[in-house]
Amino acid sequence: MAWLDTLVKGGDPSRSLRFAPGRLTLAPLEAILHPSVRRMRLLGLALAFGNPLLYWIWSEWITQPYESPWLRGLMSALGLVFLIKPLTDRLSSESVRALVTLIVWVELPLFYSWMYLCNDGGPVWLPGVCVMVLVYYHLTDWRIATAGVVAGFVAALALLQVLNPNGALSPGRDYSLDAVLMAFSWGAAMLLGISSANQRNGYLAHTLTTIGIMAHELRTPLSTIALIGDAIHLEVERDPAHPRNEKLEQFAQRLHTLVRNANYQIDTQLANAKLLQLPGHTGERISAAGLVRHAAASYPYVSTRQRNCVTVLVHEDFTFHSSPSQFSQVLTNLIKNALYSLMAADSLYHPGALRIEVDRVRSHGRIVVADDGMGIEQALLPHIFKPFFSSSQGTRHGLGLAFCLQVALNAGGSIHVKSKHAVGTLFTILLPIAKTEREH
Numbered sequence: 001m002a003w004l005d006t007l008v009k010g011g012d013p014s015r016s017l018r019f020a021p022g023r024l025t026l027a028p029l030e031a032i033l034h035p036s037v038r039r040m041r042l043l044g045l046a047l048a049f050g051n052p053l054l055y056w057i058w059s060e061w062i063t064q065p066y067e068s069p070w071l072r073g074l075m076s077a078l079g080l081v082f083l084i085k086p087l088t089d090r091l092s093s094e095s096v097r098a099l100v101t102l103i104v105w106v107e108l109p110l111f112y113s114w115m116y117l118c119n120d121g122g123p124v125w126l127p128g129v130c131v132m133v134l135v136y137y138h139l140t141d142w143r144i145a146t147a148g149v150v151a152g153f154v155a156a157l158a159l160l161q162v163l164n165p166n167g168a169l170s171p172g173r174d175y176s177l178d179a180v181l182m183a184f185s186w187g188a189a190m191l192l193g194i195s196s197a198n199q200r201n202g203y204l205a206h207t208l209t210t211i212g213i214m215a216h217e218l219r220t221p222l223s224t225i226a227l228i229g230d231a232i233h234l235e236v237e238r239d240p241a242h243p244r245n246e247k248l249e250q251f252a253q254r255l256h257t258l259v260r261n262a263n264y265q266i267d268t269q270l271a272n273a274k275l276l277q278l279p280g281h282t283g284e285r286i287s288a289a290g291l292v293r294h295a296a297a298s299y300p301y302v303s304t305r306q307r308n309c310v311t312v313l314v315h316e317d318f319t320f321h322s323s324p325s326q327f328s329q330v331l332t333n334l335i336k337n338a339l340y341s342l343m344a345a346d347s348l349y350h351p352g353a354l355r356i357e358v359d360r361v362r363s364h365g366r367i368v369v370a371d372d373g374m375g376i377e378q379a380l381l382p383h384i385f386k387p388f389f390s391s392s393q394g395t396r397h398g399l400g401l402a403f404c405l406q407v408a409l410n411a412g413g414s415i416h417v418k419s420k421h422a423v424g425t426l427f428t429i430l431l432p433i434a435k436t437e438r439e440h
Contacts, residue, residue: 030141031097035382037088040100043139047079047107058124066118075111078103091382094414101144108136109152117160121178130185134192142193149186218266222259229255261300285434286324288358288365289317295331296356306339309349313357318365320431322411330407331356333400334369334427341373341425364413365433370426376419384417404429 032040055072058064081087081103090096112132116125137145232252236245293312301307338354347353357368376384385405404427408415413431 031101031144032091033138033140035091035097037091037379037382040082040088040091044079044082048076048083049079051076051079062124064119064122064124066115071111075107078107089378089381094416101140104136104139105148105152108132108139109149110155113153113156114159117156118164120173121175126178126181130181133182133185134189137189137193142190142197145193146190218262222262222266225255226259229253229259261302284321284324285319286322286327287317287319288367288431289314291324291327292331292356292358292367295328295335299332299335301339303349305349308351309342309347309353310335311352311355313355315357315359317358318360318431319434320365320411320413321434322407322431326407327411330404330429331367331369333404337400338369338371338373338425341371341375344374345372345422347373360433361430363433365431367429367431368426369429370424372424375421375423375425376417377421378419381417381419385415 051072055067055069059067082100087096087099091100109132112125112129116129119125133145133149136148139145140148229252232248232255236242236249236252239245292314296310296312299307299310301310335354335356342349342353353372355368355370357366357370359366359368385401405415408429408431411431413429416428416430417425418428419425
């Protein structure tokens, strides 16, 4: 954690916040920037009603060739998809995000490139393409937008050759002005997209640095508490016959338990604070069953009843490649969240209230962490893997699940969540199974 070491040793903290190409290119793709139900519905309304309006303008007011009510109707119908409630409620699903990404690509780079080529540019479609590029970079990750713009133009050109082999472009026309304007709008959009992504990472690094320093500073008072516990224990040993020794010894043990649990939580927060510095680990082979059993057994439960509510079920073990320490932290975060949820539901911690299962699903291994707690509201599900977002506002920092997502992605896997408020939550981690020596 170089940025934390720099601050602790008195270095320049701004070094960790400068432009970092690796941090931008290796970060998880954001198929939808700032996803929310409201944002998706506004986008759906804009597409559903904007396309008929533009068709009327370009066919009745400022006449443009190649305007088609059927094509505009298709674009409008695709916009209506964003108004479907079951879809907007599942923005955290990878399949839904992929569908949204595809629709936006068809609506923007593919459609606008097609209309530009059909109409040979002109005063309508040349600026239209330039505006489209800026809007596209505003809606999605700059890497997806860059690939989408290129793919959209190439696909539109290929379609034009198939459907209209003669083409609509004028052989003798000078396209240098078009090229300059498109390049300028594309460059500006990419610069703004990269700058925005780097700024988000900068704010994240600042906050993570603060969390790391605060966690380290808590070690000092905890060390003092531990020394007090040691002093009480020594005092008991000096006069073993004193009637109050039993209560003093219990008090000393409670102090040591408090220090041990607090240090465990500090270690957890320091691990979460490495969110931007997580390397990809592929060299260490891990047994899923062994890792799960160790994480469940070593967690600092606050009571025996809480410990006994955890059930580990190994249906079929598998191995995968990752960092054992990072993945142990993933399981610790999920167990902690599940216990918080059970506590919020006033659970009696009955056996099986928190279940951790290990199994294989076709070519992937699966780790499931399920609880019978309060669950998560559907409106919050699209946001829970964002850094600093927490469903328990004011009581937690919201880094744990962002950390879990990053570790799962680094291992070549994924993490999914299903939840129903007041019923429970189920997290599923899918991981590629490590190949055996023979398969290599």
